[in-house]
Amino acid sequence: MSGAGVTIVEALASLLIVIGAVFGLVGSYGLVKLPDLVMRLHAPTKATTLGVGGVLLGAMVHAWGVEGRSSWHELLIALFLFVTAPISANLIAKAWLHREGADRPLPPTGRECGWANDDPPPDASESGRGDPPR
Amino acid sequence: MIEYALGFAYLAFGAALVLNLWRLAQGPSAADRILALDTMVINGIALVILIGVSQATAVYFEAAMLLSLVGFVSTVALTKFILRGDVIE
Numbered sequence: 001m002s003g004a005g006v007t008i009v010e011a012l013a014s015l016l017i018v019i020g021a022v023f024g025l026v027g028s029y030g031l032v033k034l035p036d037l038v039m040r041l042h043a044p045t046k047a048t049t050l051g052v053g054g055v056l057l058g059a060m061v062h063a064w065g066v067e068g069r070s071s072w073h074e075l076l077i078a079l080f081l082f083v084t085a086p087i088s089a090n091l092i093a094k095a096w097l098h099r100e101g102a103d104r105p106l107p108p109t110g111r112e113c114g115w116a117n118d119d120p121p122p123d124a125s126e127s128g129r130g131d132p133p134r
Numbered sequence: 135m136i137e138y139a140l141g142f143a144y145l146a147f148g149a150a151l152v153l154n155l156w157r158l159a160q161g162p163s164a165a166d167r168i169l170a171l172d173t174m175v176i177n178g179i180a181l182v183i184l185i186g187v188s189q190a191t192a193v194y195f196e197a198a199m200l201l202s203l204v205g206f207v208s209t210v211a212l213t214k215f216i217l218r219g220d221v222i223e
Binding site: 007010011013014015017018020021022024025027028029031032037040041044048049051052055056058059062063066067069071073074076077080081084087088091092093094095096098099100 | 135136138139140142143145146147149150151153154156157163164165166168169170172173176177179180183184186187190192195196198199202203206209210212213214216217
Protein backbone atom coordinates (compact mmCIF):
# COMPACT_ATOMS: atom_id res chain seq x y z
CA MET A 1 0.00 0.00 0.00
CA SER A 2 1.22 3.49 -0.77
CA GLY A 3 2.33 5.95 1.89
CA ALA A 4 -0.76 8.15 1.68
CA GLY A 5 -3.06 5.12 1.95
CA VAL A 6 -1.27 3.92 5.07
CA THR A 7 -1.61 7.39 6.58
CA ILE A 8 -5.35 7.47 5.91
CA VAL A 9 -5.86 3.97 7.36
CA GLU A 10 -3.77 4.91 10.40
CA ALA A 11 -5.90 8.02 10.89
CA LEU A 12 -9.04 5.87 10.72
CA ALA A 13 -7.64 3.42 13.28
CA SER A 14 -6.64 6.32 15.55
CA LEU A 15 -10.11 7.85 15.26
CA LEU A 16 -11.80 4.55 16.15
CA ILE A 17 -9.49 4.02 19.13
CA VAL A 18 -10.07 7.56 20.44
CA ILE A 19 -13.86 7.24 20.07
CA GLY A 20 -13.76 3.89 21.87
CA ALA A 21 -11.65 5.32 24.68
CA VAL A 22 -14.09 8.21 25.17
CA PHE A 23 -17.03 5.79 25.34
CA GLY A 24 -15.19 3.55 27.83
CA LEU A 25 -14.39 6.51 30.07
CA VAL A 26 -18.00 7.74 29.90
CA GLY A 27 -19.28 4.29 30.86
CA SER A 28 -17.07 4.05 33.92
CA TYR A 29 -17.85 7.63 34.89
CA GLY A 30 -21.53 6.74 34.76
CA LEU A 31 -20.83 3.75 37.01
CA VAL A 32 -19.55 6.19 39.64
CA LYS A 33 -21.95 9.06 39.11
CA LEU A 34 -25.42 7.52 38.71
CA PRO A 35 -27.36 7.24 41.96
CA ASP A 36 -28.80 3.72 42.00
CA LEU A 37 -27.79 0.26 40.86
CA VAL A 38 -30.53 -0.16 38.30
CA MET A 39 -29.44 3.15 36.75
CA ARG A 40 -25.74 2.35 37.14
CA LEU A 41 -26.33 -0.88 35.24
CA HIS A 42 -26.95 1.12 32.05
CA ALA A 43 -23.56 2.83 31.86
CA PRO A 44 -21.15 -0.14 31.72
CA THR A 45 -23.42 -2.43 29.74
CA LYS A 46 -23.95 0.06 26.93
CA ALA A 47 -21.20 2.66 26.87
CA THR A 48 -18.28 0.47 27.95
CA THR A 49 -19.25 -2.35 25.58
CA LEU A 50 -19.46 0.16 22.73
CA GLY A 51 -16.09 1.60 23.76
CA VAL A 52 -14.39 -1.78 23.68
CA GLY A 53 -16.09 -2.43 20.34
CA GLY A 54 -14.56 0.78 18.97
CA VAL A 55 -11.10 -0.13 20.24
CA LEU A 56 -11.41 -3.61 18.72
CA LEU A 57 -12.49 -2.16 15.36
CA GLY A 58 -9.54 0.24 15.51
CA ALA A 59 -7.17 -2.65 16.24
CA MET A 60 -8.66 -4.58 13.30
CA VAL A 61 -8.22 -1.63 10.91
CA HIS A 62 -4.66 -1.16 12.19
CA ALA A 63 -3.80 -4.82 11.65
CA TRP A 64 -5.21 -4.76 8.12
CA GLY A 65 -3.94 -1.43 6.86
CA VAL A 66 -0.69 -0.80 8.72
CA GLU A 67 0.65 -4.20 9.73
CA GLY A 68 -0.63 -5.87 6.58
CA ARG A 69 -2.21 -9.02 8.04
CA SER A 70 -5.86 -9.93 8.02
CA SER A 71 -7.19 -10.40 11.51
CA TRP A 72 -10.58 -11.64 12.65
CA HIS A 73 -9.88 -12.28 16.36
CA GLU A 74 -11.05 -8.79 17.29
CA LEU A 75 -14.42 -9.27 15.65
CA LEU A 76 -14.81 -12.53 17.58
CA ILE A 77 -14.09 -10.79 20.89
CA ALA A 78 -16.43 -7.90 20.03
CA LEU A 79 -19.26 -10.28 19.11
CA PHE A 80 -18.74 -12.26 22.31
CA LEU A 81 -18.82 -9.09 24.43
CA PHE A 82 -21.92 -7.78 22.64
CA VAL A 83 -23.72 -11.08 23.20
CA THR A 84 -22.75 -11.53 26.86
CA ALA A 85 -23.20 -7.93 28.10
CA PRO A 86 -27.05 -8.11 28.27
CA ILE A 87 -26.93 -11.55 29.88
CA SER A 88 -24.61 -10.45 32.68
CA ALA A 89 -26.62 -7.22 33.14
CA ASN A 90 -29.82 -9.24 33.49
CA LEU A 91 -28.19 -11.56 36.02
CA ILE A 92 -26.81 -8.64 38.06
CA ALA A 93 -30.25 -7.00 38.08
CA LYS A 94 -31.80 -10.27 39.27
CA ALA A 95 -29.20 -10.57 42.01
CA TRP A 96 -29.91 -7.00 43.13
CA LEU A 97 -33.67 -7.66 43.21
CA HIS A 98 -33.04 -10.82 45.20
CA ARG A 99 -30.84 -9.16 47.82
CA GLU A 100 -32.02 -5.55 48.07
CA GLY A 101 -35.24 -5.27 46.09
CA ALA A 102 -37.38 -7.19 48.58
CA ASP A 103 -37.08 -4.78 51.51
CA ARG A 104 -36.33 -1.64 49.54
CA PRO A 105 -38.67 0.43 47.38
CA LEU A 106 -37.82 0.79 43.71
CA PRO A 107 -35.83 3.92 42.84
CA PRO A 108 -37.88 7.03 42.04
CA THR A 109 -38.82 7.46 38.41
CA GLY A 110 -38.40 11.24 38.53
CA ARG A 111 -41.88 11.80 37.08
CA GLU A 112 -45.30 12.43 38.55
CA CYS A 113 -46.35 8.78 38.35
CA GLY A 114 -44.37 5.88 39.73
CA TRP A 115 -43.50 2.51 38.25
CA ALA A 116 -46.26 0.98 36.15
CA ASN A 117 -46.46 -2.13 38.36
CA ASP A 118 -47.53 -0.26 41.50
CA ASP A 119 -48.93 3.03 40.28
CA PRO A 120 -51.21 3.32 37.25
CA PRO A 121 -50.45 6.24 34.95
CA PRO A 122 -52.50 9.40 35.66
CA ASP A 123 -54.81 9.15 32.68
CA ALA A 124 -55.62 5.48 33.24
CA SER A 125 -58.31 6.25 35.85
CA GLU A 126 -60.05 8.82 33.66
CA SER A 127 -60.26 7.26 30.23
CA GLY A 128 -58.21 4.12 29.92
CA ARG A 129 -59.66 2.02 32.70
CA GLY A 130 -62.91 1.07 30.98
CA ASP A 131 -61.49 0.42 27.54
CA PRO A 132 -61.81 -3.17 26.41
CA PRO A 133 -58.52 -4.83 25.49
CA ARG A 134 -57.92 -4.83 21.79
CA MET B 135 -0.49 9.61 14.86
CA ILE B 136 -1.45 6.25 16.28
CA GLU B 137 0.93 6.88 19.19
CA TYR B 138 -1.11 9.86 20.37
CA ALA B 139 -4.37 7.94 20.00
CA LEU B 140 -2.89 5.04 21.97
CA GLY B 141 -1.62 7.37 24.69
CA PHE B 142 -5.02 9.00 25.02
CA ALA B 143 -6.72 5.59 25.13
CA TYR B 144 -4.28 4.35 27.80
CA LEU B 145 -5.11 7.39 29.93
CA ALA B 146 -8.86 7.03 29.37
CA PHE B 147 -9.02 3.34 30.22
CA GLY B 148 -6.65 3.78 33.17
CA ALA B 149 -8.93 6.49 34.57
CA ALA B 150 -11.89 4.20 33.89
CA LEU B 151 -10.21 1.44 35.91
CA VAL B 152 -9.65 3.84 38.81
CA LEU B 153 -13.34 4.82 38.71
CA ASN B 154 -14.33 1.12 38.69
CA LEU B 155 -12.03 0.53 41.65
CA TRP B 156 -13.76 3.34 43.56
CA ARG B 157 -17.14 1.76 42.89
CA LEU B 158 -15.74 -1.65 43.89
CA ALA B 159 -14.58 -0.30 47.26
CA GLN B 160 -17.62 1.93 47.78
CA GLY B 161 -20.49 -0.03 46.27
CA PRO B 162 -23.33 -0.29 48.76
CA SER B 163 -24.59 -3.68 47.61
CA ALA B 164 -22.92 -6.87 46.43
CA ALA B 165 -24.45 -6.41 42.98
CA ASP B 166 -22.61 -3.08 42.68
CA ARG B 167 -19.33 -4.82 43.35
CA ILE B 168 -20.08 -7.53 40.78
CA LEU B 169 -20.93 -4.84 38.24
CA ALA B 170 -17.69 -3.00 39.03
CA LEU B 171 -15.65 -6.20 38.60
CA ASP B 172 -17.40 -6.96 35.29
CA THR B 173 -16.62 -3.47 34.03
CA MET B 174 -13.01 -3.77 35.22
CA VAL B 175 -12.60 -6.94 33.16
CA ILE B 176 -13.99 -5.20 30.07
CA ASN B 177 -11.66 -2.22 30.55
CA GLY B 178 -8.77 -4.64 31.06
CA ILE B 179 -9.62 -6.31 27.73
CA ALA B 180 -9.43 -2.90 26.07
CA LEU B 181 -5.99 -2.25 27.64
CA VAL B 182 -4.69 -5.64 26.48
CA ILE B 183 -5.91 -4.91 22.93
CA LEU B 184 -4.19 -1.50 23.03
CA ILE B 185 -0.89 -3.12 24.05
CA GLY B 186 -1.31 -5.50 21.11
CA VAL B 187 -1.83 -2.56 18.74
CA SER B 188 1.19 -0.66 20.06
CA GLN B 189 3.50 -3.69 19.70
CA ALA B 190 1.95 -4.74 16.35
CA THR B 191 1.63 -8.40 17.31
CA ALA B 192 -1.32 -10.80 17.27
CA VAL B 193 -0.32 -12.53 20.51
CA TYR B 194 -2.44 -10.38 22.78
CA PHE B 195 -5.73 -11.16 21.07
CA GLU B 196 -5.79 -14.67 22.47
CA ALA B 197 -5.18 -13.20 25.90
CA ALA B 198 -8.05 -10.75 25.39
CA MET B 199 -10.35 -13.55 24.21
CA LEU B 200 -9.55 -15.69 27.25
CA LEU B 201 -10.01 -12.67 29.53
CA SER B 202 -13.46 -11.97 28.07
CA LEU B 203 -14.51 -15.62 28.50
CA VAL B 204 -13.27 -15.80 32.09
CA GLY B 205 -14.86 -12.44 32.91
CA PHE B 206 -18.28 -13.53 31.69
CA VAL B 207 -18.12 -16.90 33.44
CA SER B 208 -17.02 -15.31 36.72
CA THR B 209 -19.81 -12.73 36.57
CA VAL B 210 -22.37 -15.47 36.00
CA ALA B 211 -20.87 -17.53 38.83
CA LEU B 212 -20.98 -14.61 41.30
CA THR B 213 -24.57 -13.70 40.46
CA LYS B 214 -25.61 -17.35 40.60
CA PHE B 215 -24.02 -17.60 44.03
CA ILE B 216 -26.03 -14.62 45.25
CA LEU B 217 -29.24 -15.85 43.64
CA ARG B 218 -29.11 -19.50 44.64
CA GLY B 219 -26.53 -19.71 47.44
CA ASP B 220 -24.53 -22.15 45.34
CA VAL B 221 -22.72 -21.97 42.03
CA ILE B 222 -23.32 -25.47 40.68
CA GLU B 223 -26.23 -27.27 42.26
